[in-house]
Amino acid sequence: MKQSLQLRTSQHLALTPQLQQSIRLLQLSTLELHQEIEQILTENPLLERLDDPLDNSVRLLADGAINTANGSAEAPPPGPDNGSKEQEAAPSESEGYDDAPSGDGADNSEDWGDAPRTSSGSGEDDDSRPQLEASATTLREHLLEQMRVTAREPRDRALVELIVDALDDNGYLEEPLEEIHARLPLELDVEIEELRAALALVQSFDPAGVGARNASECLALQIRRMPGVPMVTRRMALCIVEKHLAWFAQRDFNKLKKALDCDDEDLREAQTVIRQCHPHPGALFAADVSDYVVPDVIVRRAKNGWAVLLNPDVMPRLRVNQVYASLLKQGKSEAQMNAQLQEAKWLIKNMRQRFDTILRVAQAIVERQRNFFSHGAVAMRPLVLREIADTLGLHESTISRVTTQKYMLTPHGMFELKYFFGSHVATEAGGEASSTAIRALIVQLTGAEDPKNPLSDSKIAEMLGEQGMVIARRTVAKYREALKIPPVSLRKAL
Numbered sequence: 001m002k003q004s005l006q007l008r009t010s011q012h013l014a015l016t017p018q019l020q021q022s023i024r025l026l027q028l029s030t031l032e033l034h035q036e037i038e039q040i041l042t043e044n045p046l047l048e049r050l051d052d053p054l055d056n057s058v059r060l061l062a063d064g065a066i067n068t069a070n071g072s073a074e075a076p077p078p079g080p081d082n083g084s085k086e087q088e089a090a091p092s093e094s095e096g097y098d099d100a101p102s103g104d105g106a107d108n109s110e111d112w113g114d115a116p117r118t119s120s121g122s123g124e125d126d127d128s129r130p131q132l133e134a135s136a137t138t139l140r141e142h143l144l145e146q147m148r149v150t151a152r153e154p155r156d157r158a159l160v161e162l163i164v165d166a167l168d169d170n171g172y173l174e175e176p177l178e179e180i181h182a183r184l185p186l187e188l189d190v191e192i193e194e195l196r197a198a199l200a201l202v203q204s205f206d207p208a209g210v211g212a213r214n215a216s217e218c219l220a221l222q223i224r225r226m227p228g229v230p231m232v233t234r235r236m237a238l239c240i241v242e243k244h245l246a247w248f249a250q251r252d253f254n255k256l257k258k259a260l261d262c263d264d265e266d267l268r269e270a271q272t273v274i275r276q277c278h279p280h281p282g283a284l285f286a287a288d289v290s291d292y293v294v295p296d297v298i299v300r301r302a303k304n305g306w307a308v309l310l311n312p313d314v315m316p317r318l319r320v321n322q323v324y325a326s327l328l329k330q331g332k333s334e335a336q337m338n339a340q341l342q343e344a345k346w347l348i349k350n351m352r353q354r355f356d357t358i359l360r361v362a363q364a365i366v367e368r369q370r371n372f373f374s375h376g377a378v379a380m381r382p383l384v385l386r387e388i389a390d391t392l393g394l395h396e397s398t399i400s401r402v403t404t405q406k407y408m409l410t411p412h413g414m415f416e417l418k419y420f421f422g423s424h425v426a427t428e429a430g431g432e433a434s435s436t437a438i439r440a441l442i443v444q445l446t447g448a449e450d451p452k453n454p455l456s457d458s459k460i461a462e463m464l465g466e467q468g469m470v471i472a473r474r475t476v477a478k479y480r481e482a483l484k485i486p487p488v489s490l491r492k493a494l
Contacts, residue, residue, distance in 0.1 A: 017346075018346045018349075018350070021346060021347070021350050022350040022353060022354070023401070024036075025350050025351065025354045026354050026357065026398070026401045026402060027401040027404060028405075029404075029405035029406070030294055030296060030314045030405075030406075032405075033314075033316075033354075034316065037049070037316050037318070040347060044340050044343060044344055045321065045324065045340070046320055046321050046324045046325075046337065046340045046341050046343075046344045047318060047319075047320065047321070047340075047343075047344040047347065048318070048319060048320070048321045049316060049317065049318055050317040050318070050319060051316060051317040136285070137285065138285055139167070139169075139171060139210070139282045139284075139285040139286075140164055140165070140167075142206070142285060143164045143167075143202065143205050143210065144161065144164060146205045146206065147160045147161065147164070147201075147205075150201060150204075150205075151201065156198065156201075159190070159194055159195060159197075159198035160198045160201055160202060162180065162195075162198070163180075163195070163198050163199050163202050163211065164202060166180060167202075167210070167211065167282065168282070169282055169283065169286060170280040170281070170282045170283055171207070171209065171210040171211065171212070171218075171280065171281040171282025171283075172211075172212055172213065172214070172218070172282070173199065173211055173212070173213050174213070176213075177192060177195045177196060177199065178192070180195060181195055199211055203221055207278070207281040207282075207284055208221055208222040208225045208226075208281065209221045209222045209277070209278065209281040210281050210282060215245065215279055216241050216242055216245050218277075218279060218281065219241040219245075219274060219277045219279065220238055220241050220242055222276075222277040222278065222281075223237050223238055223241065223273060223274070223277065224238070226273065226276065226277075229273055230269075232266075233266070233269045233270055233273055234273070236260060236262065236266060236267075236269075236270040237270040237273040237274050239260060240256065240260070240270055240274060241274060243259075244256055244259055244260075247259075248271075248274065250489065250490070251489060251490055251492050251493075253267060253492075293407050293414055294311065294313065294314055294407070295311050295314075295407045295408060295409035295414060296310070296311055296314055296358055296362075296406045296407055296408070297309070297310060297311065297358065297359065297362040297406070297407075297408045297409070297417075298310075298311055298408075298409045299362075299366055299373065299408060299409065299410045299411070300411075301373075301411065305370065306366050306370065306373050308359065308362050308363045308366050310355055310358070310359050311409075315355055316351065318344075318347065318348050318351060319348070320341065320344050320345070320348075324337065324341070325341075328341055357394075357398070357402055358402055358406060360392055361388060361392065361399060361402045361403065361417065362408060362417065364388050364391050364392055365383070365388065365408075365417065365420045368381065368383055368387070368388075369381065369383065369420050372412075372420070373410060373411065373412070376412060376440065377412070377436055377437060377439070377440035378437050378440045378441060378444070379437065380420070380422070380434040380436040380437045380440070381432075381434050381437075382422060382423065382432050382433070382434045382435075383420055383421050383422065383434070384421060385399045385400055385403075385421060402417065403416070403417035403418045403421070404416075404417075404418065419436070420436075422434050422435045422436045423435045425438060425469055425470065425471055425475075433468075433469050435479070438464065438469060438471065438479060439479050439482070439483055441464060441467075441469075442460060442464075442476065442479055442480060442483065442485070443483060443485070445460055445463060446460075446480075446485055446491070449491075451491070451492070451493035452492070452493060453492075454488045454491040454492055455488065456488045457473045457474075457476045457477045457480065457487075457488070458473045458476075460476045460480075461473045461475075461476045464476070
């Protein structure tokens with residue numbers, strides 16, 4: 001084959017580092033964004049943050065008193081080579097690419113919300129020492145405290161502590177006593193009866209039901225210790241939880257009445273007693289960790305409709321360090337600092353573009369979902385990503401990145417931006433209904449149903465059809481399961 005040289009032209013798309021950073025910042029959540037910024041701040045000395053999260057934190061001294069000294073670092077005094085001209089040039093250097101107002105490096109504690117100063121006098125020790133919240137008592141500590149009162153012998157205390165350590169977070173003893181006994185050294189000469197006695201002692205502790213080996217035993221322990229219950233009702237409730245708990249969970253009341261030979265009134269009283277029990281007694285001592293979401297966008301009612309605002313608390317305030325900016329203007333820097341300066345400018349620009357895009361998308365969503373904000377989820381209209389993308393002149397992938405893990409605070413609650421997008425269901429009038437609105441209607445129908453005669457999936461589909469929404473029974477079942485609504489058999493009551 002003869003070799004030859006050919007000249008060919010072609011076009012291809014190349015992602016610049018600035019565009020890659022813009023795409024990455026757009027898809028990050030608020031928490032991930034602040035983590036990314038903290039990482040960049042440690043790597044780029046030309047970038048500084050004006051809204052440091054630790055500025056308002058209270059710092060304690062060794063004796064527990066509040067540190068009244070200003071926690072923010074003072075700006076270093078200008079060197080002998082840097083005169084007043086450098087200080088005057090620093091603000092103008094950063095005006096082109098920083099969102100925050102440029103200053104002269106002085107400490108503006110009033111502008112940035114520093115912690116209030118308190119007097120450190122010896123006469124105000126009680127006021128200056130913060131009141132720290134006491135740690136919550138764990139289940140193990142609660143049980144061991146009762147053990148110290150009831151068990152006197154060291155051997156009994158050791159066995160009780162062994163049982164307590166084997167309990168899970170719900171207060172159940174999942175490991176059989178035989179396995180616990182097999183793990184003990186032979187030289188201790190512990191009998192299995194001693195472990196059973198220790199378990200019986202633990203089961204007598206508060207909360208009632210702790211130390212149970214299954215749900216049936218847990219409920220039975222609580223029913224036996226429940227005060228003010230008639231003997232007949234107590235006996236019937238114990239029979240249900242010990243022998244017919246599966247039927248009770250499935251709400252098969254006909255089988256229960258036949259097995260117990262009772263009427264509806266007796267079974268209803270026993271059911272009331274069982275419902276007062278706690279199936280997980282150890283969960284009462286679990287440390288509750290509050291999970292909360294900070295909204296990126298806030299929607300408020302205005303005179304002419306609805307106003308969409310960015311949450312200023314999630315918008316980091318960044319700027320280029322003014323000292324380094326003045327050095328770069330005078331040419332007293334290396335090539336690496338010039339590259340870091342360009343990276344800092346890119347980051348500030350991309351941050352501004354990120355929040356502008358989020359605001360534009362949120363405004364477009366609110367414009368199309370006005371009925372939702374006025375009337376609730378039942379008025380949600382169908383919406384797809386392409387509709388917002390065509391309106392704003394953006395790509396669907398950009399809209400997908402913006403609406404992922406970004407949240408909107410509305411008068412109806414907190415919602416992810418993706419919540420406002422959904423498929424549609426045809427109506428008899430030729431229109432479309434949002435799947436979100438259908439879910440809201442299912443919640444309303446099941447919430448207003450008769451507990452003695454709950455609505456089946458077929459009946460719900462029929463009722464939705466009467467309102468003009470053509471929907472199949474299996475679709476109703478799918479939406480009901482997504483809403484975590486039990487089936488009709490589990491919603492039935494006596």
